[in-house]
Amino acid sequence: MEAQGQEGEIVSQFWIFDLILLVFLVTTAVIALRVRDLLSAAMIFGVYSFLICLLWTGMGAVDVAFTEAAVGAGVSAVFLISTVLRTSRKSSD
C-alpha cells in the first residue's frame, strides 16, 4: 500500500495543473462568446477544445482525450471556420 501513498502525493500536486487548466477553460469560453469576429470565435473555441482535452488526459481518460483532440479541436473548428467563410464574418453580439 506504499505505492498508493506515493500516487496520492502525485494526485495532490496535480490539482494546481487542474486549477490552471480550469481557469483558462472558463476564460476561453467567455472570450469565444464575447468576441465579435466570428473567425476568431471559432479559433478560440478550438483552443477551448484543446484545453479540455489536456484536462481529460490529466484525469486519466486518454481515450476521450484523443477523440476530443481529433473531433472537437479538429473537425468542429473546421466546420465552424468553413461556415463562417461561407456566410458572414461579423456578429452583432
Next chain:
Amino acid sequence: MELLEAIVDGMNYWIFIILMMIGLYAMITKNNLVKKLIGMSIFQTAILLFYISLGVKEGATIPILPHYYAHTSQEEQGNLVGSSDQAHAGKEASSATEGGKEKPSVAHAGSPKIDPNRFTNPLPHVLMLTAIVVGVSTLGVALSITQKLYTEFGTIEENEILDQLKSGDD
C-alpha cells in the same frame, strides 16, 4: 481552510456548473446563430466534464491492463479453479499462444493481483466517447442549416431573420 479544501475537492463540479450556465446563457441570449452553436458545444463539453469527473479516483491510473497482469492471472486461474475440465482449459490456454486471446476477460475476474481501485472507472469514458461523436454531428447538421438560412435570408442574425419572416407574412 476547510472551506478552501472543500472548494478545491469539488473544483471540477464548480467549473462544470459555470461552463454549463455560460453555454445556456449563450444559447438563449445570443442573436448570432454561430454564437448560439458555440454555446451549445460549450454546454455539451460541460456535461462531458461532469461525467468524466465521476470516473476519477484518488491515486488511480489509466484503465489499461499491462500484458504481464493478464499473463500471471491466467496461470493462477488455472491453478485455482477446482473443476478438472476448466483447469485443463486454463493449462491449455497458457501453453498455447493463440489460446490466450479469449481467456483474459474470464481470468481477471477472480484474480487477487488486480485492484480495481488502482484504475479509473472506464465506463463514463466509453459513454462520453459516444456523446462527443453525437455532439459533433449535431454541430455539423446545425451549421449546414445555418448556411441554408444564409442563402435564403442573407443573414445569420436571428432577429433579422424573424423580421424578414414577419414582413413576409403581411
